[in-house]
Amino acid sequence: MQPRPRSPRTPPPAVALLFALLAFTGAALIAQALRRAAPAPPGAIAVTLYPTRPLPTPRLMPQIAAPTETPTIEPTPTPRATQYVVQPNDTLWDIAIRFGFATLDPIIAANPGINPDFLSLGQVINIPGVDFVPPPRPRPTATWAQPPAPAPAYFVMGQVLPDAGGLRLRAGPSYESRVITRLGPNTALKILGQVAGQNWLKVITPNGTEGYVDARYVSIGGAMTLPTSPALDAPSPPEAAAGPLEYPYLSDISPRVYQIFQVGQARGNRPNAFSVVGDSNSQHPAFLKPFDWGNYNLGNYAYLQPTLDFFRGSFAHDSPAAAGGFNTAKVLDPAYAPAYCNGQSPLECEYNRTRPSVALILLGTGDQHTWQDFESNYRRIIEISIKMGVIPVLITKADDLESRDNSAPYGYINGKIAQLASEYQVPLLNLRQVVQRLPNGGTIGDGFHYNYPGDNRSAWFTPDYLQYGYNQRNLTALQVLDVLRRKVIRPGT
The missing domain is CATH 3.10.350.10 (LysM domain)
Structure with a gap:
């Protein structure tokens, strides 16, 4: 029996569609390949496309910071x-x-x-505290090694006088020598000897510093005799050097003082004349006038006589800038000047009429109710003085009325006087430092008018009279004039 021929099977519609799609895709690919193989037309640029893949993202290596050496900060020692x-x-x-x-x-x-x-x-x-060490003072560099100084074989003990706080220890027996330091009152001193012919002592302080001090401000215990040594000998100084050129209550004379004096000389100021600027305390007949009247006794201060002679005539002069009730505002106000001032302020009138080289200025007591204006007014007084070539000597006062009678901080005006003296580099006479140790501060019962002896000897400088305020005012004013005469006005005389 013969097998029956199979009839062709019709694929399902989905499969057929798949095969059709594949066939179409293949034909398209073949056509594209043929086009690529075709020669480019003349003038065209052939570009070959290659398949690409995205570049890989770089992987960042972990960053390790280079080791840095942390500086070691040494703690600053804080002095106790x-x-x-x-x-x-x-x-x-x-x-x-x-x-x-x-x-x-x-x-x-x-x-x-x-x-x-x-x-x-x-x-x-x-x-x-004990851990505190002050900065060392600069010392010149030595070019060779020097052996340490031998300990003194002989000395006597002394001490700074109780009222001489601020005594300068100097590098040599001269007021021109460098100041090493200042010594407090009652500072104990080893006294090595006295410079021949001079009032200078060579001493050693408690901390071993060696230098020279003015013998007038040192007491020597007992009946000891000062040692003598050829090493301390020095040429005898000129006669004018017999008196001190500095005092604990007087500031140092700055270079600007010399400049002010030269300006005044160029304007025609008189070197041997001075003015007084102040209130009733400066107008009072107990202040300075007795020197021109001949009612004075210099006592142990005979070295001041040449200065009395030099300024003769200025002591009894009546200054329009010194009057009862004056304060810093009134001395600048023409309304308070005498008629002969012709519209000038009392200060300018006095300077123009007298042509002084120095002005002793003591103001501030009358500013107790207007203390807020004191600084600005006082600046004007200083600046007018400097402009006119007059050396202004700024003087502190005995009282604190601006605090007692008003609301100023205690010591406000005296503080401003000291501040402005330093700022303008002009002389400061700290009268307050002197009189505060006197009975009742050197004043009468009201606390601001200076007292004086009942016999009117306000210019007598013996110990019993120097317990009065006006006597100390006269002595210190004369000492300031003496220093200015010998250092600035007539150096070396």
Whole structure:
């Protein structure tokens, strides 16, 4: 039996559709390949396309910071210190002694900018502890090694006088020698000897510093005899050097003072004339006038006689810039000048009429109710003086009326006087430092008018008379004039 031929099977529609799609796709691929193989038309640029794959994303290596050496910060050693609040009548020397210091150097170094000559009530003072070492003073570099100085074989003991706080220790027996430091009152001293023919002592301080001091401000205990040594001999000084050229209560004479004097000389000012600017305390007949009247006794201060002779005629002069009730505003106001001033202020009138080289200025008591204006007015007085070639000597006052009778901080006006003297580099006479140790501060019962002896001997300088305010005013004013005469006006005379 023969097998029956199979009839062709018709594929399902889906399969047929699949085969058709494959056939079409293959034909399209073949056509594309033929087109690629065909030569490019003339002028065409043949570009061959290659299959590409995306570039792999770069893997970032972990960044390791280069090791840096952290600097070691050494902690700044903080000196151990305490603080002290200034009390009434305190001086920097009193404070230094209270805390066991022989000099002011450590306290000044611990309080930058402090004025050692004047403190204000309530001012805070840093007191260094035992760990505090003040900056060393610059020393010239030696070109060869020097053996240490041998210890003195013989000396006597002495001490700075109680009222001579601020005594300068100098590198040589001369007022022109460098100041090493300032010594407090009652500072103990080893006295090696006296310079032949001079009032200078060679001494050693408690901390071993060697230098020279003015013998007038040192007491020597007992009946000891000063040692003598050829090494201390020096040529005899000129006669004018017999008196001190500096005082603990007088600031140093700055180079600007010399410049002011030269300006005045160019204007025609008289070198041997001075003016007084102030209130009733300066107008009073007990102040300076007795020197021209001949009612004075210099006592142990005979070295001041040449200065009395030099300024003869200025002591009894009546200044329109010194009158009862004057304050800093009135001395600048033409309304308070005498008629002969022809519209000038009392200050300018006095300067133009007298042509002085120096002005002794003591104002501030009358500013107790207008103390807020004191600084601006006082600046004008200083600047007018400098412009007219007059050396202004600024003087502190005995009272604190601006605090007692008004609302100013204690010691405000005296503080401003000291501040402006330093700022303008003009002389400061700290009269307050002198009179505060006198009975009742050198004043009568009201606390601001200076007292004087009942026999009117306000220009007598013996110890019993120097317990009065006007006597100390006259002595210190004459001492300032003496220093200015010998250092600025007539150097070397």
